[in-house]
Amino acid sequence: MPHPEPLDLVVRGGTVINADWQGAADVLVGDGRVRALVEPGACPPDAIRRAGAAELDATGRLVLPGGVDPHCHVGFTSGEFTSLDDYHQATTAAVFGGTTTIVDFAIPRPGEHPADVVALQRAKAAEGLCDSALHACVVDWDDTVPEQLRAVVADGVVTVKMFTTYRGETMAEEKTILNVMTHLRDLGGMVVVHCEADHIITDVQERRASAGAIGAGHHATTRPELAETASVAEILAIAESVAAPVYFVHQSTPEAVDLVARARSRGVRAFTETVAHHLVLDDSAYAGPHPERFVCCPPLRSSTTVAGLRSRVFHGQVATIGSDHCCYDTAQKESARHDVRAMPNGLPGVETRMPVLFGELVVERGLPLGRFVAMTCANPARLNGLYPRKGVIAPGADADFALWDPAATHEVRATGLHMATDYTPYEGMRLTGRPRTVVVGGRVVVDEGRLTDPEPRGRHLASGPLGPALIC
Template structure:
């Protein structure tokens, strides 16, 4: 009988998980990691062997906050799943989590998710989804049950953007109750709408409403007050809560204090909030930085980076939104009518690594925690975020010493700019393996076709009860 050789062996690398590292050969077969062998042992025979000597082998990235083919008002991002998943793989991310956000009052939360699930069949990497609720009605509990059966176990709500995506306090509280019942997770975009609206109107009255004033129209106080109010509702209902794109240390500290009281609360930030400050709005191209929340002042950025290095921030996600400059420039005169959001799924790895490890002194293990392991575990993604036997063979052979200067035009996100244009960044992928297949190596990108799977998520508490691998 013929011997069966595994599909792939990654030989002689240093495997780095969030909990530690070991020199090992990683054996891959059938899309999963089947063995980790001590690097002192002989390299086993395989259909393909990739030598990772001198490199780090880390879990493929999990980007828990992406917007793909997103419709917001009259604007639609220019990407599709084929484009965004390809860019993700170029950047060492092997799983993206998108949002099914109703585009208007006629699209239900369930319909929005099912539409995204259909579009995601073109993805080159694995995809999971969040739901979203804007308005409460008597059908919402049933819709959330259907979403849970589909493997969608989180719901995002906005505390601002009245008239479009904003959910009122009654809706947020009722949805939180349902997510507790369904063992799910509540995602929150936290900015206090009354403060944002009033501040924006004051600036408009004064004629200071162009993009160069964006950071003044959305103060950090609005974010922190909204976090505080939402944490109170989470404490009242017992709901686990996850705050997207936190941009101030005060917001993070509120979550830390809540966790110390026993709440299941989590902080996410984005690469741009620990890298760029509000002087970008005085640059020649302020429209490159139109996002909400906006960039903060340099002191706030430095303090936020300290929170990241200390472990107080649990994930770094891209908040990828693929508009181009023509869309951004339609209404630079009035931030109320601009599309907000930045392309970033491809650059999340080097920007995060540079901020956390190169600049803030964190370890590679810390980087793996926020880039892959944390988002996988918090979002209850089975098989993701760990290099260990039985886990999905989503892997990056990572070169922490690699330096490249960002050229937005040479990236693969389907847009014509990057907010990190011209920045020299450390830490890029040398080889990317998705579902056991090498999709990026020294020869370039090897398009696997629309092979990405939809990942049904576990329940929040169910997943947290699964024991983590024991450190080697």
């Protein structure tokens, strides 16, 4: 046995794919961590048996880092609706899709304090089948917020989300955003912003309602692209004025991505996240029989806009791709389909994010595997202070990875998924490539479509400071 440390698992015969390196290697695992990558065959089967380690044959498989989903809403309440999953359900779905770390949001309801909500959400991590981290959220600024920010950063939550829409619920005013940016900058953290200009959306929606065109089938016209780009420009100006980093969630238009790219060229630490459904679905879904199932914010865009957004992915302008997972079911969606202002916004996607992106971007359009891993694993870990513990297969990293069959074909069906809902927006999509075996902390939790280790061992991950040299 060429490695002196005790081993629990050896993955042999596969091709390891990291963001910056790929090649044939055997992966040695001990005590939940990657101990080493070695030449194929360096640990012969009889030596593995003598060491008492388990063995996974990854011949013909790609060994990818476990996905890091930077954008999940678990048990999320908005208005009168609450999404239907808990941490156990959401992380079960995640691991079946090759994701082994999720980043949830601790969003306060009116009257709640950000630090208190972080503490409540953090306690739920132990229900999970995989690890989780958190984004905090600030809605209103008062004299208590600076100390709350210090407290949440000390607790390992270094990213804070704010919204420029949903007035009266989660929307933060520009001065609040500037104050939070400034304080987080000095604490080694970063603001995460949902950008849609509320005044533009409100005006458009009032006019659409007067015309009788405010139902789910008209959703794409009620939140125009201009509202997103106008808000991104404003938030970039604030970030640049105080030299603070900023991360934009679910950017849905090429123009918004270009604004961020130009700011980066000026030295602003600005980062684009997009999400799977904005890259593979378009607004024709609102003309179908169930438009309410596709109501999300920002809405699905035109096929031309989707193509432009995909091109930015291929040109390296997108840092991360999340799911924006929000697990409502059809009944919840249908209950307010007549008025999108009252509907629950969001799509289920934590389980489908990586298979859909692999099939649609890697297999169908030739996205390099290293770039796929960068946007779904490594960069989300970096931008949430979790790298190199997560997002990479390397000595010292957590032994979270998935063995992918790059040639397996399958059809997406809600009945074959594990999310706490009765539908998927990708119903009927034919995909090539899927995870066959998923390892979390050195334990095989999924193998060939079966949950092999259902015991919850999830941990709340403390994120490290992001620092001035944050890049990806």
